[in-house]
Amino acid sequence: MSRSRTNSGELLVELRRDSAVPLHQQLESGIRDRIRQGLLRADAVMPATRALATDLGLSRGVVVEAYQQLVAEGYLVSRTGGYTQVAPSAAGPQASKVTAREPGGPPRIDFKYSKPDVSQFPRAAWLRSIRKVLNETPNRSLAYLDGRGTPELREALADYLNRVRGTSARPENMLICNGFAQGSRLLLQVLAAAGYRRLAVEDPSDDELRGVAVNAGLEAVGVPVLETGLDVEALERSGADVVLVTAAHQFPTGAVASAAMRSALIAWATKHDALIIEDDYDAEYRYDREPIGAIQGLAPERVVYAGTASKTLAPGLRLGWLILPGRLVEPMSAAKVVDDRGSPVFDQLTFADFVARGEFDRHLRRMRPRYRRLRDALVGRLAERLPDLVPTGVSAGLHVLIWLPPDLTEAAVSNAALDRGLGVYGLTPYWVDHPGPEGLVFGYGSLTEPAVLEGVDLLADAINSFRS
């Protein structure tokens, strides 16, 4: 059978003789690309090395080396008879699967909850901390991974939380994780493995944890939130053996757990040998008084405390922490090691220095009045323009829940707002077991004061369009 050789003209690879990349590698890349693009078909016979070398002005050795490499990689096959073919499996164009997904234009003013104002991220102070870390961290810290995180950060955070949040943390009971998402997932997995069966969540509450619980093999049930925090009598009836609470500032209602509720919760946990998960996601932002201390401080062996830098510094840091009862330290540390071998060290060491040098306190002192002004602007303008929309919850955090009057629905208001370039979001996704009254959850953390005021004006305009 006679085979026609590929014309070496098809292989006139553009060689850059001034490049640091050796010529044989440039030739390899060129041939590899042509095979991938389907320009060289499967089973095509390659030019003789001598001919190609002549055409390209290369020594034959360079071509031989390139062919050998591509044979070794499986792009080419060396045949008895001294010729070289494109391998049957290698060739063929790869259809581009890039699908152009045009994102829908975001609202011009968006009250979506979640982000703090990342434009205020303390870049200079953070850089000072990381410079110190890079200059001073011993080499072993770059290789050593502990499921609980670096000792430096566990110490700095234990000190900080004991001072500011009234916790009872020891460095050896702390675990650093990649945000609350990873921490809560690992915790629910470990609890399911330890025999826990039913997680109670606040109703309404963040809608994501329920799926995580079910994936971990736990049932999830909703327990109503009253103005004084979780309804512990309903919790008692729920049959849950673990409960997640946002006691210092309930999400999304903004309720603060009363002292009676806190005591009742601990009594419940003691009576049923149950566990409390305290998600202290935004307690750094209480504007009218000192924030309520963490429940964890009252009953460290009954409570897992969870905190995060996502609301105070930036979600992109992916830094979260847990304070664990003694019996959960080993299994959680082991689960973290299996999950990802431990959290990245540089951010941990940087944050440790940042906290220990008081930069974190400084940052929060700077941010509180900013957020308070935004909240006051939002609540004040609402009272002025839409007095029958009633804000609920204490002066805290980065969000506020507004109950809607009976003539308005979340869907109608959201749609009319969106027509005006305004994003507002209903309470409905946060109801767990039973839909309750309709309301809107406003996040204001990443807006400016003029945007907040204009947003309320747009909302009033949208609502008045129904009412006129």
Next chain:
Amino acid sequence: MSRSRTNSGELLVELRRDSAVPLHQQLESGIRDRIRQGLLRADAVMPATRALATDLGLSRGVVVEAYQQLVAEGYLVSRTGGYTQVAPSAAGPQASKVTAREPGGPPRIDFKYSKPDVSQFPRAAWLRSIRKVLNETPNRSLAYLDGRGTPELREALADYLNRVRGTSARPENMLICNGFAQGSRLLLQVLAAAGYRRLAVEDPSDDELRGVAVNAGLEAVGVPVLETGLDVEALERSGADVVLVTAAHQFPTGAVASAAMRSALIAWATKHDALIIEDDYDAEYRYDREPIGAIQGLAPERVVYAGTASKTLAPGLRLGWLILPGRLVEPMSAAKVVDDRGSPVFDQLTFADFVARGEFDRHLRRMRPRYRRLRDALVGRLAERLPDLVPTGVSAGLHVLIWLPPDLTEAAVSNAALDRGLGVYGLTPYWVDHPGPEGLVFGYGSLTEPAVLEGVDLLADAINSFRS
């Protein structure tokens, strides 16, 4: 019923009037600590606010504020009749559960595999990159999380890998993960959910993936490794629908997959609509020639390529990456979001700049001759002192496998070595289905040349103690 009040002398909290911490907070901390330590019993009646204020030289308002805060937190209970008690649930000393776990002294010279030489971490260049990132990163990058990772790093790595590893990567097909540990776990979960059933792993191979596969709901079977890579005929018989290979430099045997094996592997995958996972964990370190290109470049829709910075920069970075076939991009990105919302941004952006500016190439050019010298020292000294211990595999990577002659066992050699302060480790843990011949896996990446030479001398001494 008459109640005796706690003597206010028991509450003589040391107040620092020059401190930035407000006096009421100092008082709260002091009382909280005493309750926690059990110095104030449950139900103990607190001193009257006026009396305590007088004793401490404070205004009464400060004491009232502190009591109110502690009542709100649940440490104290305010009773009708105007007195305040320690809450029943709050008090009691917390037994310290710190168990002193003295680590066994590590060997003086340790051939344990895994770490690169982190003392060579390019701290100055890394700091230049992070300074640039902190100065130039737009704010939105600190808040925006994509399950696949930052576009900057996906672009930089796609360029790098296509150039150096012969891959066919596009930024939109890349996913950044927290090291191979997370990446492989998520991948096996996604594959199990997509209906894959049986994972073939090389036998011998890294012992950790098997457990991950089983946790994900996959069967795991071993397939023998020959000198030319995985035994594809045995793979055919195994009934596997996904296989994990370390084709460029098999771990731990050091074998390099031949061109025939690579073609056969792709043919197997095509025939069975199966998937290949290519763990390219240390291909940056080939010392005697250009490393073999990645299989992924031959069949991008059949191969998931996995890489890591753990062997080139530092394990503590927790940076890994996958190149995914188009159909796996969406499910993997979604799985990553559920897992931890995405990887931390600063390290990603820093590494992107580091790669794009050529610092990564520079670092590797600097490290290759160092590691090669260590390997040559190890192999050379072994040939001299212990000629019947036969090294296997190509000149590459950070480890070498040495077969033991029939008169020696891994256990006996390891123990005798440890008596001499030397850590050497057997091959046994790496066998998957059937134990094979005995051998030792030497990691040399984090040792110095004198330590390597002395280590071999100690090993010779240990072995000669059996033979004399």
